[in-house]
Amino acid sequence: MKNRKIEELLKVMTLEEKVAQMVQVSYAHLGREKALEWAKRGAGSFLHVLGDDAREVQKVALESGHGIPVIFGIDAIHGHGLNDHATIFPTQLAMACSWNKELIKQVGRITAKEVAADGLHWTFSPVLCLARDTRWGRIDETFGEDAYLTGELGAAIIEGYQGESIDSPDSILACAKHYIGYGEAIGARDSYDTEMTYRKLKDVFLPPFKKAVDAKCATIMTAYGSIDGEPFTASKKALKDILRDELGFQGFVVTDWDNVNSLVNKQYVAADIKEASKLAAEAGNDMIMSSLEFYEAAIHMVKEGKLDEAVIDEAVRNILNIKFEMGLFEHPEKEMDSACIGCAEHLAFNKEMTNECVVLLKNEDVLPIKSSINKIAVIGPNADDIKTQYGDWAYFTHPLPNPDRQPVRPYTTVIEGIREAAGEDVEVSYIKGCSVLENENDDVMAAKAVAQENDLIVFVIGDEIDQAGEIKDRANLELSGKQLELFRLLKETGKPIVTVLVSFKPLCVEEVVEGSDAFMVAFNGGMFGGNAVAQILFGNVNPSGKLPISFPRHTGQIPVYYNYLPGWHGGKYMDLPETPLFTFGQGLSYTTFEYGAMKVDEANLTISVDVTNIGARDGAEIVQLYFNDKVSSMMTPVKQLVRFAKVFIPVGTTKTVTFTLTSEDFSFVNYEEKRVTEHGEIELMIGASSADQDLQKVTINI
Numbered sequence: 001m002k003n004r005k006i007e008e009l010l011k012v013m014t015l016e017e018k019v020a021q022m023v024q025v026s027y028a029h030l031g032r033e034k035a036l037e038w039a040k041r042g043a044g045s046f047l048h049v050l051g052d053d054a055r056e057v058q059k060v061a062l063e064s065g066h067g068i069p070v071i072f073g074i075d076a077i078h079g080h081g082l083n084d085h086a087t088i089f090p091t092q093l094a095m096a097c098s099w100n101k102e103l104i105k106q107v108g109r110i111t112a113k114e115v116a117a118d119g120l121h122w123t124f125s126p127v128l129c130l131a132r133d134t135r136w137g138r139i140d141e142t143f144g145e146d147a148y149l150t151g152e153l154g155a156a157i158i159e160g161y162q163g164e165s166i167d168s169p170d171s172i173l174a175c176a177k178h179y180i181g182y183g184e185a186i187g188a189r190d191s192y193d194t195e196m197t198y199r200k201l202k203d204v205f206l207p208p209f210k211k212a213v214d215a216k217c218a219t220i221m222t223a224y225g226s227i228d229g230e231p232f233t234a235s236k237k238a239l240k241d242i243l244r245d246e247l248g249f250q251g252f253v254v255t256d257w258d259n260v261n262s263l264v265n266k267q268y269v270a271a272d273i274k275e276a277s278k279l280a281a282e283a284g285n286d287m288i289m290s291s292l293e294f295y296e297a298a299i300h301m302v303k304e305g306k307l308d309e310a311v312i313d314e315a316v317r318n319i320l321n322i323k324f325e326m327g328l329f330e331h332p333e334k335e336m337d338s339a340c341i342g343c344a345e346h347l348a349f350n351k352e353m354t355n356e357c358v359v360l361l362k363n364e365d366v367l368p369i370k371s372s373i374n375k376i377a378v379i380g381p382n383a384d385d386i387k388t389q390y391g392d393w394a395y396f397t398h399p400l401p402n403p404d405r406q407p408v409r410p411y412t413t414v415i416e417g418i419r420e421a422a423g424e425d426v427e428v429s430y431i432k433g434c435s436v437l438e439n440e441n442d443d444v445m446a447a448k449a450v451a452q453e454n455d456l457i458v459f460v461i462g463d464e465i466d467q468a469g470e471i472k473d474r475a476n477l478e479l480s481g482k483q484l485e486l487f488r489l490l491k492e493t494g495k496p497i498v499t500v501l502v503s504f505k506p507l508c509v510e511e512v513v514e515g516s517d518a519f520m521v522a523f524n525g526g527m528f529g530g531n532a533v534a535q536i537l538f539g540n541v542n543p544s545g546k547l548p549i550s551f552p553r554h555t556g557q558i559p560v561y562y563n564y565l566p567g568w569h570g571g572k573y574m575d576l577p578e579t580p581l582f583t584f585g586q587g588l589s590y591t592t593f594e595y596g597a598m599k600v601d602e603a604n605l606t607i608s609v610d611v612t613n614i615g616a617r618d619g620a621e622i623v624q625l626y627f628n629d630k631v632s633s634m635m636t637p638v639k640q641l642v643r644f645a646k647v648f649i650p651v652g653t654t655k656t657v658t659f660t661l662t663s664e665d666f667s668f669v670n671y672e673e674k675r676v677t678e679h680g681e682i683e684l685m686i687g688a689s690s691a692d693q694d695l696q697k698v699t700i701n702i
């Protein structure tokens, strides 16, 4: 039925109407009048438009040509962030600290409802790039460094966005991006060439996209970059052979921003837009984001007989297919009540979930803050910086909708959270001391004087939006401005220091961590990031997050991801310890979990372990299972995450965590680019983090 309708439409549509379906227009950039002209022409999609503006575009589209509904896309990547009243969650990197698939699925559900209520259909989320070179500007947008964790959390949020079925009133389309290898650009320089083979790409970077396709992700966005000199936008191998034929992707592919023009004016593989449009269409790009010149060029190429009209038909078929599956022809707008946007229920969930997105990494008996502490000094640039706390792609942190917007309550900064949680008996003083980027108002001596008068210092540091995002890669991840100078002065007071990192990525904070009595990372926690930090400081919440990404000691040590390939000199620099500052999977609790001996049923590949809460508080532990293929025909990582479970364990009780594996879990991509499992010994490792000292090991045969 659906297919018949699509074929009937394709028969009556003119070439111009078909090419227009492939065009995605930026309303924010073009403005209303030009956007409406494109709606009349039959443009298939618009991005960066909300509410009534979108409704107007839709009305014009439905009254023009064959009345094909427009599909509206938006970067709602940690909540419907470009709407000032929406529920804005922690960024992907921060939510990944929870390792909690259920929570992340629910983030997707709530975002879908709020996006749909704004008249829109599609979010450009999740990012499935791996964050291995943390100099990259977009680390905050990822689920961290590990392909398994990224794939699991990615599938969860996709299921949340798309719900039971994409035609439900409260479902929107997900978009797995950026396909592929974007985070792996040389030197972490945004959009540069990805220096790797297809074998490695399939082995390491493809699995999260496979999980996205298996979760029926409706759309995929291509990457800006290139692999071995071929732009992904022009790669039939990436977009057709691998994505469609090998992974079985059924949805439609959208380019990233202006990728078709980039083939001409940035990557120089096409002499002009006509050649670029042919390359992009033939490679398998179905929808073209913002290279509006594609429209004339593709029509011209078909008319000249240089581009087969069947290529256009195929792209339009893929787009119409999703429009039909979504039920857009019957309901061009989802029937969601806009009262759900930022409603009390969504905010309450956000507050709860953010408590799981903080990772405690050091605690020398100072936390939770003791009742003997009467006076607390909160010092540092990010204690009251709502912009850093919200992170990128929020209505007042991203230049897109309007750079002059101001944050709208409710939200809680760290200092506000601390004041609220401290209660009346504790006196809280706050002084900024310095900015993240050096500033004439910096007054580090005044901050030291305040510290001197208090029993405990909460030092809140990090980076800021000008140091993160697209085209904002950093060559140096040390603390900027006077933050380190300020820390040294605070140290001189001899007062206990609890350092909180509110940042877009792991920064090089070795000296600060060593000199602090406690250290926690909150990344960009969104509306209630400050509340979560305060609740943990005062012990109202027992921390349960773990790192989805490793911390280097020094920028020159990057990359420090845990699942590296072995090398015979041990990967050690002569002037640094071999280990990172913190490694993947680490995170402390206020209670203590004791692991029993790992039990392995080799025949059924079932692994179990008893975990007992032997401390004094209820808590949640993230049990992690890794493996190493001891001998294989290709080199494989020293260890690889293969399962995890987050379990709540009340005081004094034991939970048995059981994982069942299949031999495919031990597969890798061989020289012929085929995924294989080889016979032989596998070392299984189970424990509280990826650090060797946290893992117990058993070797099995498969």
Ligand code: NOJ
Binding pocket: 075, 124, 177, 256, 257
């Ligand atoms: C460019 C970014 O790379 C991509 O992630 C985003 O979805 C699009 N612009 C649309 O804003």
